[in-house]
Amino acid sequence: MTDSKEIKVREKQELTTPAEQTTPGIVFSPQVDIFETDKEITLLADIPGVKSEMLNIDLRDNILTITGDIEPAGSSNEENVLIEFDTGRFYRQFTLSEVIDQNKIDAKLGDGVLRLRLPKVEKATPRRIAIKAA
Amino acid sequence: MIYRRFFGFPSYEFRNPFAEIERMKRQMERLLEGVAGPYQRQDAGVFPLINLTESKDSFYIRAELPGVVAADLDIQATSNAVSITGERKIPVENKDARWHRREREAGKFSRIIAMPSEINPDKVDARLIDGILTVVVHKAEAAKPRQISVR
Numbered sequence: 001m002t003d004s005k006e007i008k009v010r011e012k013q014e015l016t017t018p019a020e021q022t023t024p025g026i027v028f029s030p031q032v033d034i035f036e037t038d039k040e041i042t043l044l045a046d047i048p049g050v051k052s053e054m055l056n057i058d059l060r061d062n063i064l065t066i067t068g069d070i071e072p073a074g075s076s077n078e079e080n081v082l083i084e085f086d087t088g089r090f091y092r093q094f095t096l097s098e099v100i101d102q103n104k105i106d107a108k109l110g111d112g113v114l115r116l117r118l119p120k121v122e123k124a125t126p127r128r129i130a131i132k133a134a
Numbered sequence: 135m136i137y138r139r140f141f142g143f144p145s146y147e148f149r150n151p152f153a154e155i156e157r158m159k160r161q162m163e164r165l166l167e168g169v170a171g172p173y174q175r176q177d178a179g180v181f182p183l184i185n186l187t188e189s190k191d192s193f194y195i196r197a198e199l200p201g202v203v204a205a206d207l208d209i210q211a212t213s214n215a216v217s218i219t220g221e222r223k224i225p226v227e228n229k230d231a232r233w234h235r236r237e238r239e240a241g242k243f244s245r246i247i248a249m250p251s252e253i254n255p256d257k258v259d260a261r262l263i264d265g266i267l268t269v270v271v272h273k274a275e276a277a278k279p280r281q282i283s284v285r
Contacts, residue, residue, distance in 0.1 A: 005241035007181040007222060012198075033224075033238045035231040042227070046200040046238055048265030073196055073266065078187035081250060084177040085185060085198065112200030112265015 015091055026088035030066070034094075040119040041098060047090045048112035049073070057107055057116065064094045066114070181243045182218070182267075188250070191278050193271040195247060200265035201238070207262065209269060211255040216271060219244040251277035 015027040033044040043064075047055070050068035058065040068090040099121045106117040177183055182197040195216060199207070207220040224240040249271065257272035 007239055007241040007243045009177065009179050009181045009183060010239075011177075011183075031237040031239075033236050034234040035227055036234060037228055037231050041234075042231075044238060046265070048198040048200040051264060073185075073268070074187055074194060075189075077189050078194060079189070080185070081188050081193070082184070082186040084183040111203060111262075112198070 012085055021089070021091070023089070026086050027091050028088055029092050030068075030090045032092065036098075040117055041096070041100070043094075043114075043116040043118065045090075045092070045114040045116070046112060047109075047114055049087060050090060050109070050112070050114075052109045055107075055109060055114065057105075059096075059100060059102060059105065059118075062096045062099075064096055064118075066090070066092050066116075068114075178245075180245045182245065184218075184245070184247060186247065188273075191273050193249060193253065193273065195267075195269040195271065197267045198265060199262065199267050202262070202265070202267075204262045207260075207267070209258070209260050211253065211258045211271065213252055213255055213274065215246050215248050216253075216258070216269060217244070217246045218267070218269070253277070 010031075013029045013031075015029045021027055030045045030047050032046075035042055045066060047066075047068045049070040051071075054069040054071075056065075056067040058067075070087055070089065073087065096118070098118075100118045101121045104117075104119040106119075108115045182199055185196045187194045187196075195218075197218065199220070199222070201224065202220055202222045206223065207218070209219075210217045219242075221242045222240050224238060252274035254272045254274050259270045261268050
């Protein structure tokens with residue numbers, strides 16, 4: 001299905017938020033995939049250049065915040081020839097409608113992709129109600 | 135004198151009738167710049183976007199390729215160009231998953247980057263770390279700058 005498809009250029013989306021960041025620099029909103037099963041919500045985010053120790057995931061009051069800082073690439077003796085993209089911090093927030101089990105959250109970071117598993121708390125998982133004959 | 139009265143311009147403008155058009159064009163460009171913001175830049179329109187930098191003896195090509203594994207990447211170099219070909223695969227998830235958002239894209243990509251000067255195709259080093267590809271290309275001996283001592 002995806003075999004013949006070619007990836008199109010999409011410019012990195014700069015974040016426009018009413019709340020300003022305290023540190024200067026450009027902030028980008030990473031592209032994400034989110035899907036849900038009966039037991040958990042999974043979030044995948046493209047955050048190239050972010051190392052695990054620079055990644056911050058925070059969940060409080062149903063608001064999930066992902067912040068990833070990057071180190072500037074290259075050394076000071078390099079001169080720019082052609083610059084097509086900028087780099088900077090990644091930042092994105094989501095409001096979760098489901099109740100998430102904070103203790104079971106699991107995050108993996110590999111090849112610039114974050115995979116975040118957010119298991120729902122037991123009572124939020126739908127349970128089939130067996131109807132007994134009277 | 136009559137010219138001045140009619141058109142309100144000093145007479146030198148008439149020697150170059152296009153000067154006024156040029157001026158308007160510049161003003162228009164300045165106006166558009168303000169609308170589009172400073173983050174408007176030209177790119178080749180081909181995935182992946184690259185940043186090319188140079189030091190005294192090498193070029194550095196950087197591209198953001200999150201989720202691409204090194205095995206799916208093919209980099210070739212000639213004396214004046216580097217080609218980056220590959221595929222980004224997104225594994226199929228659980229089929230009873232309900233999607234909320236799908237912003238990430240999978241697919242093939244191919245790009246050829248013409249180098250500003252001659253390079254040594256035998257000395258190309260590519261690394262893929264945390265989704266960022268860095269290709270270090272050494273310049274050909276003939277293209278390196280030389281220190282000239284002044285006598």
